[in-house]
Amino acid sequence: MNRRNFIRLAGGGTIAATTGTLVACGAVGSHYPAEAVEAWKGPVGETDARRRAVAYAITAPNPHNLQPWLVDLREEGVITLRTDRERVLHHTDPLGRQILIGHGAFLELLVMALAQQGVVSEVLLWPQGELPTALKDWDDRPVARITLKPGGTPDPLFAQVLLRRTPKTDFDTTRAIAPELLARLLGSAPAGAPLSVGGTVSADQLPALRTLCWESAKVELLTPRTMMESIHLTRVGPSEILQHRDGISINSPFVRAVSALGLFDRSAPPAEGSAAYKNAMGRFEGHSRTAMGFVWITGPNTRSDQIHTGRLYVRQQLQATALGVGMHPMSQAVQEFAEMAPHFERVHQLVLGQPAPRTPQDPTVQMFCRIGYPQGEVPATPRRPIARFVRT
Numbered sequence: 085m086n087r088r089n090f091i092r093l094a095g096g097g098t099i100a101a102t103t104g105t106l107v108a109c110g111a112v113g114s115h116y117p118a119e120a121v122e123a124w125k126g127p128v129g130e131t132d133a134r135r136r137a138v139a140y141a142i143t144a145p146n147p148h149n150l151q152p153w154l155v156d157l158r159e160e161g162v163i164t165l166r167t168d169r170e171r172v173l174h175h176t177d178p179l180g181r182q183i184l185i186g187h188g189a190f191l192e193l194l195v196m197a198l199a200q201q202g203v204v205s206e207v208l209l210w211p212q213g214e215l216p217t218a219l220k221d222w223d224d225r226p227v228a229r230i231t232l233k234p235g236g237t238p239d240p241l242f243a244q245v246l247l248r249r250t251p252k253t254d255f256d257t258t259r260a261i262a263p264e265l266l267a268r269l270l271g272s273a274p275a276g277a278p279l280s281v282g283g284t285v286s287a288d289q290l291p292a293l294r295t296l297c298w299e300s301a302k303v304e305l306l307t308p309r310t311m312m313e314s315i316h317l318t319r320v321g322p323s324e325i326l327q328h329r330d331g332i333s334i335n336s337p338f339v340r341a342v343s344a345l346g347l348f349d350r351s352a353p354p355a356e357g358s359a360a361y362k363n364a365m366g367r368f369e370g371h372s373r374t375a376m377g378f379v380w381i382t383g384p385n386t387r388s389d390q391i392h393t394g395r396l397y398v399r400q401q402l403q404a405t406a407l408g409v410g411m412h413p414m415s416q417a418v419q420e421f422a423e424m425a426p427h428f429e430r431v432h433q434l435v436l437g438q439p440a441p442r443t444p445q446d447p448t449v450q451m452f453c454r455i456g457y458p459q460g461e462v463p464a465t466p467r468r469p470i471a472r473f474v475r476t
């Protein structure tokens with residue numbers, strides 16, 4: 085590879101380099117450090133059924149890879165799931181909706197991993213009542229109390245858990261998604277009222293949805309506080325990735341080298357028109373432009389609906405894994421911050437033919453994902469060690 089890369093420097097200038105040159109200089113390889121991705125080996129040396137299940141559950145998809153889960157194992161035969169209130173997204177997810185979708189995904193993998201071990205889970209959501217609407221009012225009440233009993237039927241999708249990846253890359257535009265494949269993807273994870281699944285690979289619908297992705301991404305990137313939220317969660321290079329094992333991991337040789345020189349400016353959003361700005365924009369534009377289809381989950385928007393959405397979403401992504409197709413959320417248009425309102429309205433018009441919801445009972449687009457075939461291997465993303473999630 086000899087692609088030119090540019091990045092804005094602390095002093096405001098711009099540097100250009102070739103990836104190939106930097107590889108030759110010794111900054112080799114863009115794969116993540118092995119320890120940071122060890123979760124993808126599954127439980128190693130764990131004998132307790134609950135800890136083994138947690139080891140699988142921490143691979144769940146979740147917004148910005150914050151991994152906001154805390155599990156309490158102090159009560160025998162029970163797992164209590166709570167939110168880590170330090171790990172939320174105040175700006176892009178001010179109502180905590182996406183964070184709770186990530187809890188639903190965790191819960192689904194937990195239940196599947198217990199079933200695999202001959203344990204059936206009785207899940208009680210919100211045993212002490214639902215979390216309040218605004219993120220700032222959240223306390224440590226449990227999201228779910230899971231009581232374990234002997235039984236459980238292994239789930240065929242469990243085989244995909246450690247193979248699942250979210251492809252944050254351009255898709256292959258020479259490979260269309262067959263309508264039959266979309267039907268298999270949508271049919272595989274029966275939604276069950278009140279949630280619905282939908283999707284399209286139709287040439288009539290793709291342009292408007294791609295434009296929506298791109299226009300909404302621009303709003304997130306150009307709104308300083310939402311852009312800074314991502315920048316603060318960006319981990320560059322092996323040592324930062326190993327230190328945090330969460331967030332947005334970047335390990336490309338060029339960015340690593342620039343960061344090692346102390347020249348990667350993370351104190352301010354990239355100025356409009358700057359090289360860094362163009363670089364970030366180009367990535368989102370590529371993702372939008374190469375969407376070969378879209379899938380979505382819609383339904384009402386109570387706290388329990390958000391959890392059920394996460395359970396359904398991860399099943400759908402596991403099925404996509406089994407089918408060999410990539411499924412990548414592009415959540416910008418469904419985010420509830422003020423500047424996004426026109427795109428929030430538009431995504432509801434395009435997907436549901438209805439205005440944006442006004443109450444938690446109104447139909448809401450919960451997940452909005454592009455689908456396509458990735459062009460290369462998709463790496464597994466880092467996870468923190470299991471001990472960080474468990475209270476014993």
Ligand SMILES: Cc1cc2nc3c(=O)[nH]c(=O)nc-3n(C[C@H](O)[C@H](O)[C@H](O)COP(=O)(O)O)c2cc1C
Binds near residue numbers: 251415464
């Ligand atoms: C509710 C929700 C929203 C998400 N939105 C986005 C998004 O807008 N853009 C994106 O690149 N990934 C999005 N993701 C995927 C996460 O970034 C991804 O799950 C996380 O980085 C971990 O990577 P993995 O799924 O490959 O393990 C979302 C995931 C969830 C559960």
